[in-house]
Amino acid sequence: MPSSSLSTLARLDPEEIVDDPQMGFGRSGKSSISSVVFHKLPPSETLYLETTTRIKKESMHSFMDFQVWDFPGHLDYFDPAFDVDNIFDEIGALIWVIDAQDEYLDAINRLNTTILNLQHSYPNILVEVFVHKVDGLSDDYKSDTFRDIIQRVQDELSDAGYENPPVSYYQTSIYDHSIFEAFSKVIQKLIPQLPTLESLLNSLCANCRIEKAYVFDVLSKIYIATDTSPTDIGSYEICSDYIDVVVDVSEIYGWDRPSENGNADESIEETGNNDAESLITMERKGNNYLYLREINKYLALICLMGDDSPAEKKALIDYNVGVFQEALAQVFPR
Ligand SMILES: Nc1nc2c(ncn2[C@@H]2O[C@H](COP(=O)(O)OP(=O)(O)OP(=O)(O)O)[C@@H](O)[C@H]2O)c(=O)[nH]1
Numbered sequence: 001m002p003s004s005s006l007s008t009l010a011r012l013d014p015e016e017i018v019d020d021p022q023m024g025f026g027r028s029g030k031s032s033i034s035s036v037v038f039h040k041l042p043p044s045e046t047l048y049l050e051t052t053t054r055i056k057k058e059s060m061h062s063f064m065d066f067q068v069w070d071f072p073g074h075l076d077y078f079d080p081a082f083d084v085d086n087i088f089d090e091i092g093a094l095i096w097v098i099d100a101q102d103e104y105l106d107a108i109n110r111l112n113t114t115i116l117n118l119q120h121s122y123p124n125i126l127v128e129v130f131v132h133k134v135d136g137l138s139d140d141y142k143s144d145t146f147r148d149i150i151q152r153v154q155d156e157l158s159d160a161g162y163e164n165p166p167v168s169y170y171q172t173s174i175y176d177h178s179i180f181e182a183f184s185k186v187i188q189k190l191i192p193q194l195p196t197l198e199s200l201l202n203s204l205c206a207n208c209r210i211e212k213a214y215v216f217d218v219l220s221k222i223y224i225a226t227d228t229s230p231t232d233i234g235s236y237e238i239c240s241d242y243i244d245v246v247v248d249v250s251e252i253y254g255w256d257r258p259s260e261n262g263n264a265d266e267s268i269e270e271t272g273n274n275d276a277e278s279l280i281t282m283e284r285k286g287n288n289y290l291y292l293r294e295i296n297k298y299l300a301l302i303c304l305m306g307d308d309s310p311a312e313k314k315a316l317i318d319y320n321v322g323v324f325q326e327a328l329a330q331v332f333p334r
Pocket residue numbers: 024025026027028029030031032033043045046047048049050051052053071072073074132133134135136172173174175
């Protein structure tokens with residue numbers, strides 16, 4: 001996704017684009033993932049997506065510019081006739097999608113060949129394996145399949161002499177939040193400022209007794225950072241659902257966000273009230289409090305607090321979040 005090599009990203013240039021190609025066999029779900037995550041396509045409508053016949057590049061403009069490249073399943077990109085350098089030179093991470101509901105041995109063989117080729121010429125590219133469509137599988141079968149895939153890839157790589165290749169694995173489905181979580185983790189690996197963001201969030205949590213804090217990219221619902229306390233999918237889901245509410249409201253009153261394809265109307269600056277805070281604290285199931293503040297037109301901070309953090313402390317939290325917001329503006333000057 002974001003588009004340049006990791007070393008280029010280290011220049012902290014927010015205009016830099018980082019590419020994130022998605023590869024895998026035909027019908028494994030690559031186009032569906034892009035459409036659901038970046039275009040808010042309802043998952044059931046992916047049934048009507050057509051087969052991808054050429055590389056589709058999509059530019060996303062958010063807190064950073066990045067590109068998602070959707071590769072057709074049948075493409076042999078290591079064919080000598082193919083301009084491999086043109087594809088891989090600028091890439092930060094490669095997402096490989098495996099259909100867990102289908103026969104996957106061929107897909108694994110091709111993944112292994114790809115990883116070995118990459119290790120040889122582009123060792124810095126991160127390989128992110130999405131074991132996809134796990135929604136249709138029983139819990140036991142799901143974890144067996146997941147373990148089996150990891151084992152097969154690791155065995156092959158260690159036979160080839162690679163003990164710790166940069167390969168990560170995720171169980172994903174477009175029918176729940178797992179695809180957003182997996183994408184969030186991939187994007188985070190491509191953000192050089194991540195350690196700074198995490199330590200800012202850690203100190204915010206410690207000062208305000210916040211249990212979990214996320215910085216979300218509002219449009220995609222990808223979280224670009226969270227504090228370093230253990231993450232569970234449940235808190236991500238609560239926050240992500242809440243973002244939907246806020247986006248609906250702020251479409252009326254708030255920031256003029258870029259459209260889904262990233263093209264903000266440049267002639268219109270901000271509409272609505274620039275400084276309007278979508279700042280809401282409310283009680284949730286289990287007496288949890290949710291605190292949300294839009295940081296700028298791309299990002300929002302969402303915090304989850306237990307019932308020992310009642311609304312009376314809101315002034316303190318407001319103040320600390322203000323400090324966090326200023327710090328973030330320095331980290332992402334855009
Ligand atoms: N059950 C389930 N089906 C999915 C999921 N993701 C995608 N699909 C279905 O898988 C089928 C193929 O999806 P595509 O996104 O077109 O697959 P692709 O990998 O882009 O295929 P090519 O364009 O041929 O490379 C569609 O019918 C989707 O609805 C998922 O998480 N779970």
